[in-house]
Amino acid sequence: xxxxxxxxxxxxxxxxxxxxxxxxxxxxxxxxxxxxxxxxxxxxxxxxxxxxxxxxxxxxxxxxxxxxxxxxxxxxxxxxxxxxxxxxxxxxxxxxxxxxxxxxxxxxxxxxxxxxxxxxxxxxxxxxxxxxxxxxxxxxxxxxxxxxxxxxxxxxxxxxxxxxxxxxxxxxxxxxxxxxxxxxxxxxxxxxxxxxxxxxxxxxxxxxxxxxxxxxxxxxxxxxxxxxxxxxxxxxxxxxxxxxxxxxxxxxxxxxxxxxxxxxxxxxxxxxxxxxxxxxxxxxxxxxxxxxxxxxxxxxxxxxxxxxxxxxxxxxxxxxxxxxxxxxxxxxxxxxxxxxxxxxxxxxxxxxxxxxxxxxxxxxxxxxxxxxxxxxxxxxxxxxxxxxxxxxxxxx
Numbered sequence: 001x002x003x004x005x006x007x008x009x010x011x012x013x014x015x016x017x018x019x020x021x022x023x024x025x026x027x028x029x030x031x032x033x034x035x036x037x038x039x040x041x042x043x044x045x046x047x048x049x050x051x052x053x054x055x056x057x058x059x060x061x062x063x064x065x066x067x068x069x070x071x072x073x074x075x076x077x078x079x080x081x082x083x084x085x086x087x088x089x090x091x092x093x094x095x096x097x098x099x100x101x102x103x104x105x106x107x108x109x110x111x112x113x114x115x116x117x118x119x120x121x122x123x124x125x126x127x128x129x130x131x132x133x134x135x136x137x138x139x140x141x142x143x144x145x146x147x148x149x150x151x152x153x154x155x156x157x158x159x160x161x162x163x164x165x166x167x168x169x170x171x172x173x174x175x176x177x178x179x180x181x182x183x184x185x186x187x188x189x190x191x192x193x194x195x196x197x198x199x200x201x202x203x204x205x206x207x208x209x210x211x212x213x214x215x216x217x218x219x220x221x222x223x224x225x226x227x228x229x230x231x232x233x234x235x236x237x238x239x240x241x242x243x244x245x246x247x248x249x250x251x252x253x254x255x256x257x258x259x260x261x262x263x264x265x266x267x268x269x270x271x272x273x274x275x276x277x278x279x280x281x282x283x284x285x286x287x288x289x290x291x292x293x294x295x296x297x298x299x300x301x302x303x304x305x306x307x308x309x310x311x312x313x314x315x316x317x318x319x320x321x322x323x324x325x326x327x328x329x330x331x332x333x334x335x336x337x338x339x340x341x342x343x344x345x346x347x348x349x350x351x352x353x354x355x356x357x358x359x360x361x362x363x364x365x366x367x368x369x370x371x372x373x374x375x376x377x378x379x380x381x382x383x384x385x386x387x388x389x390x391x392x393x394x395x396x
Contacts, residue, residue, distance in 0.1 A: 030350040030357040036382055038306070038390035039332070040341035046304055047391060049265055050088055053232060060093060062235040062263060066249075066297065067270030070311065071240025072100070072136075074108025075373050077268075078157065079380030080387075081236050085159055087388065092159040094227035096237030096262065099151055102140040102221065108238040109157040111226075117147025117210075123241060124248035132171065134222030135258040137241040137249050143218040145211065148181075151224060152205035162202035163226035168195040169261070174217030182207040202228075222258070237262070245274035246289040255296040259303075267303045269294065270345075272310035272331060273369065276323040283330045290334055307335045309346035311379075312355040314368035320353050343386055345379075 027033075052058030063084075065077040085092060099113035100106060103121035107113055122130040124137040133139050153160060168178075172192050180186045180197055183206070187198040197206065210219050227235070249255075249271065271293070275286055298305055309328035315321045328346035335342035350357055358364040363375035371379065 030354055032348050036348045036386045038341050038343055038386050042394050043391050044394045053090055059232045060235055061265050063266045064237045064239050064264045065268040066239040068244040068274050069242040071238055072242050074238045075376035076379050077238040078110055079377050080383055083384040091231055091233030093231050093233035094235040096225045098136045098138055098223050110154055112152045112154050114150040117144045124251045125243045133252045136239050137244045139220050139222050141220045143212055147210045150207045162204050163228055164199045164202050165227045165229050166197040166206055167225040169222040171220040176212050176217045176219050179209040181209055246271040246293050249293050250289055256299045259297055259299040264303045268306045270308045272327050273313050276327040281323050283326050286330050287334055305340040307331050307340050308343045
């Protein structure tokens, strides 16, 4: 018996709505709810990580989400984290982020950053490329005699109320030195590669002075981390950079060493929009670039990898981007070839020309490339639904 597609969609929405701990959603006719599932083997090792945290056998689960502007915006990634924390009754132990204020760009919603002084922006994109770069594909350089960096949890969005430890991954040359001006009474250990700041009391903000006393001194920052070392829970990083692609991210020469330091358990990867926007896009190069990047991120095969299809998008002044279908199919083939998990995001959101429907529904921005807050939250909820459908296959 042939079942009507709309009936399947309606039944699937009812299942989602009744699932404990997962958010209720408005039913959009253009979304393929029946395709909203994770493709790949059983996720028993993923459930072991969660149960290990819940039992206390595992102290830290590090979750990183890599991507371009969709991920730098942070709403998609952080909403998924909120759903995970809510359903599994877990804590957030720490955040990993780039202090985007130093390059005058937008930052994820869980943190606010402020910078005083002159900084040079470095990104993987050709016009702003310089080395070395951090794991997000960005870094910032200053040679000013003194600059100030302030970082604070966003109280409205953060799933941490405070932190007791801060790490700044950086590169120092010359006689550069750091001084923590707020809060008082901190212990500061600094070497060429990183600064470790230990706080006497929990705080929700910190201010650091960076001093370059002579012309040979300079400072470059790669990323920062807030952490509560005494707690068990999730360490989360929204590893996004506007304009990043799988091709450009291969310019990060030290990616494997960064991943050895961070040691992720779960890695979600969402590159592709900027790849298929390129005039020179072809599937062979895309496959090779994506595969090469994953091998650097997944250092020594330490992480579980979830790849995602590409969000439908427009090319400026040309309309629908026909390369998005081939790009998503290439990612799915890579996932199948390498044994990664795959979420068919492009198909779920409606496939070809679906971004126009998202825009008309008030879920995407006028450029038909980026979503708005509401759209990113919907994306996160759809991803959570697919993730838990797959995760619960092996649960009692």
